[in-house]
Amino acid sequence: MWTVRVERSQCIGSAMCVGVARDRFKLDADDRSVPVTSPIEPDERVRDAAANCPMEAIELRDATTGELIDPYA
Template identity: 45%
Template sequence: MGDRWHVEVDRGVCIGSGMCVAAAADRFRLDSARQSHPTEPETDANEQVLEAAEGCPVEAITITLLGSGEPVFPPEE
């Protein structure tokens, strides 16, 4: 069984660039205020979701391992 992730968008940081939707259209959506939301906050590990987080210009997207809370993105330094 693969990893499960918890995906969260900090809407106080999100600038509505839409980069996440461009990278993973089935995993993120923009609301009427152009704020990003994950379509599934709990999801299987997915390369498109990781690319969306990495491509966010303000790093508003965080991914953690479901259960342990260990950071996937951004990685601990």
């Protein structure tokens, strides 16, 4: 399982993540990205969304160990 977090202070609301993984991210009332749910099963679209975030605002971690997951791996 992965935990998904979006750092609101970094998010600019580009919605790249929503475009890549619409069922995993949404924009809130302030046009900032939020995960639809967390933790999630590992999902390569979520990894792609994190890798394509222009502000690198998406953080993925192993839900059991807390280890940071490299979106570029």
